Amino acid sequence: MKFSVLIAARNEAAALPLLLQDLAAQTLPAAHFEVIIADDHSTDATAAVVSEAALGTDYSLRLVTLSAAQTGKKAALLEALRVAQARWLVCTDADCRLGPGWLAAYAAQVARTPQANFISGPVLLTGPATFFQGLMGLEFAGLVGVGGACLARQQPTMCNGANLAYRRGAFEAVGGFADNAHLASGDDEFLLHKIHRAFPGSAHFLADAAAIVRTAAPTTLAALLRQRVRWASKWRHYQSAASRRLALLVLGANVALAAxxxxxxxxxxxxxxxxxxxxxxxxxxxxxxLPVLRFLGRRKWLAGLVPLQVLYAPYALAVGAAGWRGGYQWKGRAVR
Structure with a gap:
């Protein structure tokens, strides 16, 4: 078995059937991967959906549940990893959609870079073709592009837990999530930074359109701000100099234009x-x-560049301040 796909799920009964269909449609043979879904105290039919699906899949599908003492995405991933059998662990989110070549693209990347310990994949925001969605998609595409470019220069800064993979041995060698287990966010970027420090040159970006993971954009401005504050809450805990420099550069450049x-x-x-x-x-x-949007198939989003620039300074300042203060709502939980 080559890959263990780890998915943390909380109240995702509506989204999971679509993800499970996508996994069943993978071009990588079913014997080459397993899927482990960790149920993080869902109050809907998440567990029942997975258990029923496991009866009719060609690939190995297992459900694990968290104990009362375990909560959060990191705990869910660790519980899934505990029963995983493969040396390579691939992560996505329960509300994402995958193309049929998703796992095959990872297999090809591992073959191209056998020394790799961490692989970050591209993520595309989807939603109705509205002005608001276009601005969100453009900003998010910029994050994906910057993350990929920094990895190409071997100065990793950011990645997305909706689409990444890492070697089990590297995860264990850097202590996994142990030194940031108290933080609700950061299961992706903290791990990227630690693996890069321990194994320089072994983190890569998967620049393959077949590997694009699609995830629905936040439906409201309030939902967008909650998500971004959650992401921003981990900035003050970064130990990566490259990440800190990038955050200051982006914020400084945009605030300077407004000023x-x-x-x-x-x-x-x-x-x-x-x-x-x-x-x-x-x-x-x-x-x-432009090349990032062309790769993602969303070149038309470039039309939102000017309005996004006008809005970005107050948006970035507000999100950064809220993230530094800490505290937000996520998945029905209050997080400090």
């Missing part, structure tokens, strides 16, 4: 420089984002 507009109102002699700065920033963003 430039205000400065131009106070000192009109600055106006020739203000549009020049905006032009350079927008041109650089378009140059970077």
């Amino acid at each position: 430039g507009l205000g400065a131009g109102l106070l000192w009109p002699e600055l106006w020739p420089w203000v549009p020049a700065a905006w032009g350079i920033k927008l041109g650089a963003d378009a140059w970077f984002l």
